[in-house]
Amino acid sequence: MKIYSAAQIYEAINTTIEKNQITSNDLMEFAGTQVFNWFHTRMQGAQVPIHIYCGIGNNGGLGLVLGRQLLHHGYNVHVYVVNFSDKRTKDFLINYDRIKEFKIWPRLLSSGEEFPKMAKEDIIVDAIFGIGLNRETSDWVKDLIKYINASEAYTVSLDVPSGLYPNHAPEDKEAVIESNYTLTGQAPKLSFFLPETGVYMQQWEAIDVGLDQEYLQKTDTEVQLIDKFEVLPLYIPREKYAHKGTYGHSLIVGGSYGKMGAVTLASSACLRVGTGLITAYIPECGYAILQTSLPEAMVICDEREKHIAKIQYDIEPKAIGMGVGMGTDAATVKALKAFLKTNKNRLIVDADALNIFATNKTMLKSVPKGSILTPHPKELERLIGEWTDDFDKLEKAKAFAKKYDVILIIKGAHTITIYDNHLYINNTGNPGMATAGSGDVLTGMLTGLVSQEYDPIKAAIFGVYLHGKAGDLALSGLGYQALTASDIVAHIGAAYLDLFKEPEKPSAEAKK
Numbered sequence: 001m002k003i004y005s006a007a008q009i010y011e012a013i014n015t016t017i018e019k020n021q022i023t024s025n026d027l028m029e030f031a032g033t034q035v036f037n038w039f040h041t042r043m044q045g046a047q048v049p050i051h052i053y054c055g056i057g058n059n060g061g062l063g064l065v066l067g068r069q070l071l072h073h074g075y076n077v078h079v080y081v082v083n084f085s086d087k088r089t090k091d092f093l094i095n096y097d098r099i100k101e102f103k104i105w106p107r108l109l110s111s112g113e114e115f116p117k118m119a120k121e122d123i124i125v126d127a128i129f130g131i132g133l134n135r136e137t138s139d140w141v142k143d144l145i146k147y148i149n150a151s152e153a154y155t156v157s158l159d160v161p162s163g164l165y166p167n168h169a170p171e172d173k174e175a176v177i178e179s180n181y182t183l184t185g186q187a188p189k190l191s192f193f194l195p196e197t198g199v200y201m202q203q204w205e206a207i208d209v210g211l212d213q214e215y216l217q218k219t220d221t222e223v224q225l226i227d228k229f230e231v232l233p234l235y236i237p238r239e240k241y242a243h244k245g246t247y248g249h250s251l252i253v254g255g256s257y258g259k260m261g262a263v264t265l266a267s268s269a270c271l272r273v274g275t276g277l278i279t280a281y282i283p284e285c286g287y288a289i290l291q292t293s294l295p296e297a298m299v300i301c302d303e304r305e306k307h308i309a310k311i312q313y314d315i316e317p318k319a320i321g322m323g324v325g326m327g328t329d330a331a332t333v334k335a336l337k338a339f340l341k342t343n344k345n346r347l348i349v350d351a352d353a354l355n356i357f358a359t360n361k362t363m364l365k366s367v368p369k370g371s372i373l374t375p376h377p378k379e380l381e382r383l384i385g386e387w388t389d390d391f392d393k394l395e396k397a398k399a400f401a402k403k404y405d406v407i408l409i410i411k412g413a414h415t416i417t418i419y420d421n422h423l424y425i426n427n428t429g430n431p432g433m434a435t436a437g438s439g440d441v442l443t444g445m446l447t448g449l450v451s452q453e454y455d456p457i458k459a460a461i462f463g464v465y466l467h468g469k470a471g472d473l474a475l476s477g478l479g480y481q482a483l484t485a486s487d488i489v490a491h492i493g494a495a496y497l498d499l500f501k502e503p504e505k506p507s508a509e510a511k512k
Ligand SMILES: NC(=O)C1=CN([C@@H]2O[C@H](COP(=O)(O)OP(=O)(O)OC[C@H]3O[C@@H](n4cnc5c(N)ncnc54)[C@H](OP(=O)(O)O)[C@@H]3O)[C@@H](O)[C@H]2O)[C@@H](O)CC1
Pocket: 013, 024, 025, 027, 028, 031, 055, 056, 057, 058, 059, 060, 062, 084, 085, 087, 089, 091, 128, 129, 130, 131, 132, 133, 134, 135, 136, 137, 138, 158, 159, 160, 185, 209
């Protein structure tokens, strides 16, 4: 699903108006009606008080259309205008007049006014700011937002939780509506998926507000939300006359004394995702561990007992997973340096290999193009330096991926794959996956996919999706706390099978 920027949404609105020869207010009426239908379907005339807080822009205008339609259908509605500026938009004013047809005069709220009384059983509609927010709000509006949040009433935000900027993090964390449900116009916004800003909403749903389909389809976006619909075309079917050589030989290089489990997990995930052959390159101490825990794997041992000191082998892998459980011993750093001088294979770089690169940045220049790096937030910071907010982090990460021509996978609640100035936001996975070894499993899966000749960017997008889906399917009967990395591996097969079940609806999503 495409994620449009605020500028693209405004352009879509203008295109729709011009092409269909309608007024902007016609479009607002349509959007407001869609939102009304959403409420009406769920509330069926229930007389729960609904408090609609409208700003003075088009987000507020949308709130007024909703208010009028709810009144028309006999709902118990209270409408307030948050009067933060005199620059009311044309469509706000049209709808401000129209609501008065119902003998309703919205209460004007301004600085110093007492805020309306509400019970926590009531419903609040937040139509204060939409994507037009461009500066810090005044103190009294912040107080109102805090008051709404403190009410504990169920809050439905229109388009975005008010106070969220389209392209940077809020200055004041308390000056943002904590929304229970966000009904967003046409497509979700980037801020819904980032750790600092995603926390302001529990669930979101995209509502078709009638924007021009041709514009939406032909417009390329920098950001995409990845679900089943997007990954299905990436899947490479298995051939009848294939043999194990067809699906590539994967190599996992890693492990050190006390950390052999990481290699076992990565190697078993690599097998489960479908690699033809798997070899683990490990220090001597892991030999018996690997051979007993994973009989399908072949093992090559380093000359050292407890850590890797020389990466040398006589096989021809298609892809190499590098770094899981590897440690950062000086001899290992030296071995990695020497290895990079001759290696031509694509790498999937994780864990300690990332840490080694972070302190030896020149090594990054020897990483083959199209390799995949999979840092978690701390490892990412070591690679790209500190960031001011999540949006700044993404800019820095894009520049890094471009500089070294690599695919960067930023692991998190919504893992983001970055390549060639594009962002792919994953929509599978759950908090149970924040557990030891989960990253090792991902490294193994990505290695196995690249070995099977998935183009690296496709392997990254597909692998991250499949990893999250396996984690979601593993939850059943376990719950977040009990989920382990081995459970994720055990459900890779189910995640593949799930690809061919009924496709999910792309327009309505629940945030996990
Ligand atoms: N037109 C249509 O058909 C459709 C419209 N839709 C809806 O329109 C919404 C966008 O509307 P919008 O552009 O009017 O902006 P909105 O978010 O309401 O803000 C209002 C204005 O406030 C101002 N302002 C900014 N920050 C401020 C601050 N801190 N303190 C005080 N003032 C501040 C700023 O104006 P400024 O003062 O900078 O000139 C800004 O323009 C969109 O989110 C969606 O809900 C869609 O449903 C599709 C159909």
